Amino acid sequence: MKPFILTFFPSLIIGTTLAHGGVIMVNNGxxxxxxxxxxxxxxEILLPGGVFAEDVVVNGKKLSLRSFANTTEVRSISFINAPGSSTIQNLQLDDLNATN
Known part of the structure; x- marks a missing residue:
């Protein structure tokens, strides 16, 4: 029984760690x-405070876009063919589009 416990729990921890996505930080500029x-x-994509005058297109990906400041503005974000739900938090948007 001990060998099973010693191999099962580390593989459970590694499996749950690998199940989460990565984090990408976007800096000003x-x-x-x-x-x-x-x-x-x-x-997950983390954004700083500031204005991003760009039209962002997310095509075929399930992503989380989140600002770690409450002063982040993005001109537009479009989600196309996302394979699940995506998340947007703490962003001021001029335009948001979702197409499947």
């Missing part, structure tokens, strides 16, 4: 679209 393009489905 960087492009949100570049972060979206580099992200894998399930990743």
């Amino acid at each position: 960087q492009s949100i679209q570049n972060a979206v393009n580099a992200a894998n489905s399930g990743d």
Whole structure:
């Protein structure tokens, strides 16, 4: 019984750790679209406060876009063919589109 416990619990911890997506930080002056393009489905993109005058397109990915400041503005975000629910938190948007 001890060998089972010793191998089962570490594999359970590793399995739950691998199930979460990565985190991509976007700094001021960087492009949100570049972060979206580099992200894998399930990743979280963190944005600083500021104005991002770009039209962001998320195509075929389930992402979370979140600001760690309450003063982040993005011109527009479009989600196309997302394979599940995506999350947007603490962003001021001029335009939001979702197409499946």
